[in-house]
Amino acid sequence: MIQISDLLLIANVSPEVAGSSGFNMIASFFAAALLIVIPAATFLIFVSQNDSLDRTSATRRR
Structure with a gap:
């Protein structure tokens, strides 16, 4: 069986x-x-929370 070290030498x-x-x-994945990923997730959570608040206040006005 060929091991990884043998493949590197080959x-x-x-x-x-x-x-x-x-x-x-691995460092590029973290970067x-x-x-x-983190800014996009933060933005989507922010928009989602604001939309939820807008819908809640709109239903109270009716």
Whole structure:
């Protein structure tokens, strides 16, 4: 059975490069979460709460 370390040697990739690449991939996931997902979720929650308040106040006026 071929192990990951054997695949890295066959592909002529050093373990340092593979480790660095993996770290950078995970770091980019966190950066995407901070830059895209969290602000978008915050905006959607804000809009949803305001819409709920608008609907509640509109039903009281009727």
